[in-house]
Amino acid sequence: MVRIGLTHNVNHNSHDPVLNGFPGPENPQRLHQIFTYLSENGIPGNGSCSLFNSEPALIKDILRVHTKKYTDLVQTSTRQSARQLGKDTYLCDSSFEVLLHALGCVLNAGNLVMDGTCDHSFALVRPPGHHAGIDNSSGFCIFNNSAILARYLQEVYRIKKIAILNIDAHASDGTYSIFSADPDVLCISVHQDPSTFYPYSGFIKDIGVYPALGLSINMEMPSRSGNTEYAMFFDEVVEKVLDKFNPEIILLECGFDSYHKESLAQLDLTVDGYYRIVSKLASRWNMVCLLEGGYHEDMGLLVSTVIEGLMGKRTIQDEVDPVLLLASRDTSTRKIFMKNLSKLAMILDPYWEFSDTL
Numbered sequence: 001m002v003r004i005g006l007t008h009n010v011n012h013n014s015h016d017p018v019l020n021g022f023p024g025p026e027n028p029q030r031l032h033q034i035f036t037y038l039s040e041n042g043i044p045g046n047g048s049c050s051l052f053n054s055e056p057a058l059i060k061d062i063l064r065v066h067t068k069k070y071t072d073l074v075q076t077s078t079r080q081s082a083r084q085l086g087k088d089t090y091l092c093d094s095s096f097e098v099l100l101h102a103l104g105c106v107l108n109a110g111n112l113v114m115d116g117t118c119d120h121s122f123a124l125v126r127p128p129g130h131h132a133g134i135d136n137s138s139g140f141c142i143f144n145n146s147a148i149l150a151r152y153l154q155e156v157y158r159i160k161k162i163a164i165l166n167i168d169a170h171a172s173d174g175t176y177s178i179f180s181a182d183p184d185v186l187c188i189s190v191h192q193d194p195s196t197f198y199p200y201s202g203f204i205k206d207i208g209v210y211p212a213l214g215l216s217i218n219m220e221m222p223s224r225s226g227n228t229e230y231a232m233f234f235d236e237v238v239e240k241v242l243d244k245f246n247p248e249i250i251l252l253e254c255g256f257d258s259y260h261k262e263s264l265a266q267l268d269l270t271v272d273g274y275y276r277i278v279s280k281l282a283s284r285w286n287m288v289c290l291l292e293g294g295y296h297e298d299m300g301l302l303v304s305t306v307i308e309g310l311m312g313k314r315t316i317q318d319e320v321d322p323v324l325l326l327a328s329r330d331t332s333t334r335k336i337f338m339k340n341l342s343k344l345a346m347i348l349d350p351y352w353e354f355s356d357t358l
């Protein structure tokens, strides 16, 4: 039986843009929708999926990634009246406690896999983290969840090789900035073409810097890319790179704004696409999933789909006819995708030897 562990920062309600006087998409409703759906569908509690309590992280866990100056700024800013870290990143009175608890859930999700309690885990936390750099917030992200977990796993469990994979619609620019020169951490981000889309970075040409050249992979997906394009990218690039890199664990930056109904992005993943991505990876590697973006009311359905992908056992059916979805879009999408895939393979070929297969 495959065992799945869920963690959840129960105090996340105190981090809410409405408390600062304005509504915003990154709000407590996101996790409420997820947990309502899970409980209505008997998850956790079906035998192999369990919810675990977590202790808050410590400041020293944050300082493995972020500067002390920035960490202090976040903490002190919560006590000020203008509690904005940037134009799109808000703070509330209790945000620092929420962040510590979220990070505690992230670290515990790693512990559950590393100590053998679970095969895979999913930290259902907010706020998200993948846009945060060592000394900056961005895009609702304050501390970088996956980076803090990676550094924790390296120090506490002496893990040598870690892969971080981002499937959020937005490029994982914070994570890239932290690991672009680290040869022990492979960073792959597959996201909507950032030339006209936030965070306006994460291009195919961005492959890391010495001594980690080729260990960062950024795939630009043209708008309306969907299940078939993602499947091709994962089959032709991601799985081959993972085979060669041979990580001990995969941290999945699991954003759900690549979903076809998501209004903040223009990608077309459906339930089928999410299940395929996760189930293929989870059948071969231990995975820790971390909730990133995703603002659609189907978040609960998508989290459940990922959990089923981790289990390798599917009950949720796709309500979308993939042929109709494919037929409804501009024919240029596939052409641009193929061009991007060839460009990426050519640029990364010196490091991964794609030429014999692509």
Ligand SMILES: [Zn+2]
Pocket: 168, 169, 170, 255, 257, 292, 293, 294
């Ligand atoms: Zn996103």
